[in-house]
Amino acid sequence: MTYENMPMMIFILAxxxxxxxxxxxxxxxxxxxxxxxxxxxxxxxxxxxxxxGLITKVTEVVNSQ
Structure with missing residues (x-):
């Protein structure tokens, strides 16, 4: 592959x-x-x-232990 067109390829990819x-x-x-x-x-x-509701359920579970 020749490197003559490399700057153009970099520009296209970018x-x-x-x-x-x-x-x-x-x-x-x-x-x-x-x-x-x-x-x-x-x-x-x-x-x-x-x-x-989740906080209430978690509080109930913690208090029941």
């Missing part, structure tokens, strides 16, 4: 890598935003109620 990272970040941002919008505040309240 550009492809940066484009891939950009697409993955955009996808992660979009996915995260959609899940927050769909869950809304009702999801947060439901999660807090589950945590409270």
């Amino acid at each position: 550009a492809g890598y940066l484009f891939t990272v950009y697409l993955l970040l955009a996808l992660a941002k979009r996915t995260g935003r959609n899940s927050v919008i769909e869950s809304g505040t009702s999801g947060i309240q439901e999660q807090r109620q589950q945590e409270r």
